[in-house]
Amino acid sequence: MNATIYDLPEIRFLTSGDVTDDQREATQRAVRAALSGAQANVKSVRATLSVIADPSLPRPALAQAVVELDGRRLRAQAAAPDLTEAIDLLQDRLALRAAHHRAN
Numbered sequence: 001m002n003a004t005i006y007d008l009p010e011i012r013f014l015t016s017g018d019v020t021d022d023q024r025e026a027t028q029r030a031v032r033a034a035l036s037g038a039q040a041n042v043k044s045v046r047a048t049l050s051v052i053a054d055p056s057l058p059r060p061a062l063a064q065a066v067v068e069l070d071g072r073r074l075r076a077q078a079a080a081p082d083l084t085e086a087i088d089l090l091q092d093r094l095a096l097r098a099a100h101h102r103a104n
Contacts, residue, residue, distance in 0.1 A: 008032060008042055017051030023083050024049065030091035031065055034076075038098050043068040051083055063090040069101055 011028055027047050035042065048064040063086040064077035074097045078089030 008035070009044055011045045011047050014046070014048045015050065017053060019049045019051060019083065023087065026084065026087050027063065027065075027090070030087050031067070031094065034065075034091045034094035035067065035069070035098050038069065038102060040070045040098075040101070043071075048077075049083060049087075059086075061086040063087045065090060065094055067094070067098075069098065072101065074098060074101060 008031070011031060013024055013027075015024070024047075027049060031045055031047065044067070046066045048062070050062040052060040054060055059079035059081055061081065061083040062077065062079050063083065065075070067074045074094065076090055076093035076097055078086045078093055080086035080089055
C-alpha cells in the first residue's frame with residue numbers, strides 16, 4: 001500500500017551529538033507540516049539530526065530530510081546555531097521543495 005501525506009511512513013532517524021527525543025518529535029512535526037497538502041505518495045522519509053559540540057562553529061547544528069515523494073527524492077537541509085532553529089529552517093526548505101514538486 002502506498003502511504004499518503006496523512007499516513008507518512010515511519011521516519012528513519014540518524015543522529016549524532018546531543019539530540020533529544022523532543023527534537024526528534026519536532027522534526028516529525030516539521031516534516032509532516034512541510035508536506036501537508038502535497039497530495040502525493042510518500043514512500044520513505046529519512047532525517048538526520050547532528051550537533052557538533054564545538055563553540056567555535058557558527059552553525060554547529062544540522063537538520064536534513066530526504067523524502068521519496070511520487071518516486072522522486074526531495075532533499076532539504078539547514079544548519080543553524082541550535083537544532084531548534086535548524087529544524088524550523090528545514091521545515092521551510094522542505095515545504096518549498098514540495099511546493100515546487102506540486103507545480104511540476
